[in-house]
Amino acid sequence: MTFDIKLAAAEAKAAKNAIANLTQAARLSLLLAIAKGLRSCVDSIIDANKIDLANAKENGLSEAMIDRLALDEAGVEAIAKAVEEIAHQPEVLGSINSIQPLPSGIQVGKMRIPLGVVAMIYESRPNVTIDAAALCLKAGNAVILRGGKEAQASNQALAAVLHSALEKQGLPAAIATVIPVPDREVMQSMLTLSDSIDLIIPRGGEGLIKYVSENSQIPVIQHFKGVCHLFVDKDADLDKALPILENGKTQRTGVCNALETLLVHAEIVEQAMPKIASLFSQKKVKVHACERSISYFDGASPATEADWEAEYLALEIAVKVVDDFDSAVTHIQRYGSGHTEVIVTENLGNAQRFMREVNSSVIMLNASSRFSDGGQLGLGAEIGISTSKLHAYGPMGAQQLTTEKFVVYGDGHIRT
Amino acid sequence: MTFDIKLAAAEAKAAKNAIANLTQAARLSLLLAIAKGLRSCVDSIIDANKIDLANAKENGLSEAMIDRLALDEAGVEAIAKAVEEIAHQPEVLGSINSIQPLPSGIQVGKMRIPLGVVAMIYESRPNVTIDAAALCLKAGNAVILRGGKEAQASNQALAAVLHSALEKQGLPAAIATVIPVPDREVMQSMLTLSDSIDLIIPRGGEGLIKYVSENSQIPVIQHFKGVCHLFVDKDADLDKALPILENGKTQRTGVCNALETLLVHAEIVEQAMPKIASLFSQKKVKVHACERSISYFDGASPATEADWEAEYLALEIAVKVVDDFDSAVTHIQRYGSGHTEVIVTENLGNAQRFMREVNSSVIMLNASSRFSDGGQLGLGAEIGISTSKLHAYGPMGAQQLTTEKFVVYGDGHIRT
Numbered sequence: 001m002t003f004d005i006k007l008a009a010a011e012a013k014a015a016k017n018a019i020a021n022l023t024q025a026a027r028l029s030l031l032l033a034i035a036k037g038l039r040s041c042v043d044s045i046i047d048a049n050k051i052d053l054a055n056a057k058e059n060g061l062s063e064a065m066i067d068r069l070a071l072d073e074a075g076v077e078a079i080a081k082a083v084e085e086i087a088h089q090p091e092v093l094g095s096i097n098s099i100q101p102l103p104s105g106i107q108v109g110k111m112r113i114p115l116g117v118v119a120m121i122y123e124s125r126p127n128v129t130i131d132a133a134a135l136c137l138k139a140g141n142a143v144i145l146r147g148g149k150e151a152q153a154s155n156q157a158l159a160a161v162l163h164s165a166l167e168k169q170g171l172p173a174a175i176a177t178v179i180p181v182p183d184r185e186v187m188q189s190m191l192t193l194s195d196s197i198d199l200i201i202p203r204g205g206e207g208l209i210k211y212v213s214e215n216s217q218i219p220v221i222q223h224f225k226g227v228c229h230l231f232v233d234k235d236a237d238l239d240k241a242l243p244i245l246e247n248g249k250t251q252r253t254g255v256c257n258a259l260e261t262l263l264v265h266a267e268i269v270e271q272a273m274p275k276i277a278s279l280f281s282q283k284k285v286k287v288h289a290c291e292r293s294i295s296y297f298d299g300a301s302p303a304t305e306a307d308w309e310a311e312y313l314a315l316e317i318a319v320k321v322v323d324d325f326d327s328a329v330t331h332i333q334r335y336g337s338g339h340t341e342v343i344v345t346e347n348l349g350n351a352q353r354f355m356r357e358v359n360s361s362v363i364m365l366n367a368s369s370r371f372s373d374g375g376q377l378g379l380g381a382e383i384g385i386s387t388s389k390l391h392a393y394g395p396m397g398a399q400q401l402t403t404e405k406f407v408v409y410g411d412g413h414i415r416t
Numbered sequence: 417m418t419f420d421i422k423l424a425a426a427e428a429k430a431a432k433n434a435i436a437n438l439t440q441a442a443r444l445s446l447l448l449a450i451a452k453g454l455r456s457c458v459d460s461i462i463d464a465n466k467i468d469l470a471n472a473k474e475n476g477l478s479e480a481m482i483d484r485l486a487l488d489e490a491g492v493e494a495i496a497k498a499v500e501e502i503a504h505q506p507e508v509l510g511s512i513n514s515i516q517p518l519p520s521g522i523q524v525g526k527m528r529i530p531l532g533v534v535a536m537i538y539e540s541r542p543n544v545t546i547d548a549a550a551l552c553l554k555a556g557n558a559v560i561l562r563g564g565k566e567a568q569a570s571n572q573a574l575a576a577v578l579h580s581a582l583e584k585q586g587l588p589a590a591i592a593t594v595i596p597v598p599d600r601e602v603m604q605s606m607l608t609l610s611d612s613i614d615l616i617i618p619r620g621g622e623g624l625i626k627y628v629s630e631n632s633q634i635p636v637i638q639h640f641k642g643v644c645h646l647f648v649d650k651d652a653d654l655d656k657a658l659p660i661l662e663n664g665k666t667q668r669t670g671v672c673n674a675l676e677t678l679l680v681h682a683e684i685v686e687q688a689m690p691k692i693a694s695l696f697s698q699k700k701v702k703v704h705a706c707e708r709s710i711s712y713f714d715g716a717s718p719a720t721e722a723d724w725e726a727e728y729l730a731l732e733i734a735v736k737v738v739d740d741f742d743s744a745v746t747h748i749q750r751y752g753s754g755h756t757e758v759i760v761t762e763n764l765g766n767a768q769r770f771m772r773e774v775n776s777s778v779i780m781l782n783a784s785s786r787f788s789d790g791g792q793l794g795l796g797a798e799i800g801i802s803t804s805k806l807h808a809y810g811p812m813g814a815q816q817l818t819t820e821k822f823v824v825y826g827d828g829h830i831r832t
Binding site for chain 1: 520
């Protein structure tokens with residue numbers, strides 16, 4: 001079986017106006033029909049998922065991968081609920097925030113519009129198929145989904161739900177294309193289709209993102225790793241710092257907004273480090289410590305250059321003592337991944353400087369890095385977290401899948 | 417002489433914080449020092465320009481190219497004035513438009529920050545060297561400028577002005593790099609430096625833009641051609657339509673916001689077309705007309721498929737009669753270049769539909785396409801007009817050379 005991605009992309013382009021110009025009421029119906037379809041097709045989705053799981057075991061996939069692949073009734077219900085949430089979020093299209101009268105007499109505003117056709121390239125989790133489709137449809141885009149080979153049967157069952165909902169609204173199936181044969185050739189060919197596809201969002205390992213970024217002729221939004229820092233300033237309130245450290249490092253370790261490096265101001269080391277050591281010991285956090293802090297930790301290993309760059313995604317952390325505020329900022333600028341950085345301080349000047357000078361996508365004062373997520377930051381569901389500065393930076397919701405055009409109102413005005 | 421673009425880009429990256437964190441007062445001084453430097457070095461700039469002009473003549477460049485290359489005292493003064501205007505525009509960096517309290521108790525806003533290192537690739541006009549540098553510096557970015565070979569001596573004289581102004585402010589010259597040897601190898605190598613360069617903006621012919629888009633591993637903002645449409649609706653007021661047509665087609669023909677195609681609703685043809693024909697005859701506009709309109713024009717040639725795609729940049733226009741509103745929109749969506757489209761109508765419903773459904777970067781009601789320019793739309797100076805939807809769409813000023821990061825204010829907040 002071969003799949004004609006060029007034709008599919010052209011059909012998506014031809015169908016994009018149909019989704020862009022849908023009324024709010026029709027868009028709501030479409031999304032609710034997807035949620036309903038997920039619930040009524042739960043058996044066929046789970047059956048398809050069983051095929052993927054059996055193949056995964058046969059192919060010797062890791063437990064972690066199989067875990068991400070698996071869908072049960074509760075999993076399908078969670079996806080359906082997420083679609084309903086997206087459906088009921090405020091409309092993003094058509095808004096004009098302000099209109100300015102200009103000296104010539106024309107009035108100028110900017111109106112939010114869809115991007116057109118958005119392609120997602122992702123790996124095993126089948127829930128991404130529906131999450132991404134729902135966010136793209138909410139933003140008025142046609143979507144092309146290229147999931148992982150290991151989730152092929154599940155994704156096809158989910159595609160059937162999408163297409164049935166589109167059909168019920170009298171809309172073309174090409175608005176949501178789920179690539180049936182996710183081989184490498186299809187992806188390579190997709191990356192050249194800049195006439196039809198407006199944006200590519202790769203989600204997955206660093207290798208995939210790097211490959212897509214280097215080979216795409218279409219704009220790419222990158223979601224690289226999260227090497228998140230917590231800087232405990234000399235004027236930190238330790239009653240805030242310790243819970244923020246515990247929450248950031250231990251609440252969930254496998255996520256990109258977990259803390260990976262702790263920087264402690266030299267002047268507060270004697271006071272803070274024993275408490276930090278006690279927390280890590282209690283929570284069984286493995287420590288990679290710099291020379292100036294290693295004596296505080298039982299069983300810590302000496303931090304190497306690799307530790308400053310590490311995204312452990314585990315109960316592990318790198319710890320470094322810094323001489324002053326500037327050293328902390330310099331360290332973050334050198335080793336940070338542009339994701340999320342936190343300062344804990346009661347010093348207003350340092351708080352202001354940190355918020356201003358550290359240019360990762362999310363900068364926090366006295367709050368846990370775990371808030372760095374679309375839902376927690378008020379965007380509703382998210383399609384990922386951009387660590388590249390173009391177009392969107394940080395968590396991306398439906399609004400970040402749109403753009404703005406200029407709208408100009410005249411009454412016969414000409415330029416003199 | 418070879419030029420190490422990799423080293424230059426790394427130096428620009430190392431210098432970007434110095435320009436990003438400059439105070440407003442220091443940024444103003446820097447830009448005013450550039451304007452002052454242009455005035456005090458006017459003789460050396462014009463001398464250098466004479467070398468380029470002599471080479472251009474020797475190499476048989478066209479009169480139009482030589483015209484774009486030439487700089488006289490008035491030209492240098494105009495560039496200096498533009499820099500002063502940019503200097504005095506409102507600050508774009510550091511602004512936070514709103515802060516939202518969220519259910520968790522954290523407060524979330526977005527702060528405007530520089531992109532980092534911006535590279536411009538452009539052709540003959542030497543004024544772009546200073547315009548682009550000034551806009552990038554205003555937006556807090558380091559800039560790498562790769563102008564055309566034919567303007568090499570002029571660009572080096574302008575680079576000396578930039579570097580002298582940077583030095584006076586105690587800033588590294590790497591903040592504004594003007595590539596001394598603009599050969600193709602340097603450009604090819606530049607397109608791979610995604611570790612150092614955050615954005616590439618090519619300005620020039622379609623070939624250059626296509627080449628850069630297809631080969632860059634760095635995000636690109638495209639400035640393609642302007643095939644701008646004017647649609648005279650059935651309910652148009654011809655007292656508005658005719659001046660808007662005249663202004664759009666004849667005020668300046670060689671610019672991307674000039675009109676190239678006129679669409680006329682079938683129901684208004686008998687009333688409008690004789691007046692339009694008389695205007696074109698008086699203004700000596702060559703007409704490429706569809707079958708249904710050709711009889712109105714003396715000496716018109718029959719429009720072919722190529723005419724619907726043409727960017728004449730001359731006193732020429734394509735004319736087509738359309739059956740209805742939808743046919744006009746369909747024609748624009750098929751042949752438009754995403755630049756600027758105008759409707760002239762007194763019909764509120766059609767006006768609203770046009771503003772909503774046509775997704776070029778600038779959509780106008782009863783106003784001339786000639787307003788489609790950064791200055792006229794209130795952005796101040798512009799670095800170009802984006803016809804790609806990612807990051808910026810339409811005229812780009814200093815603000816479009818920035819991005820936004822999330823800023824989160826807590827008081828010990830953790831995620832539960």
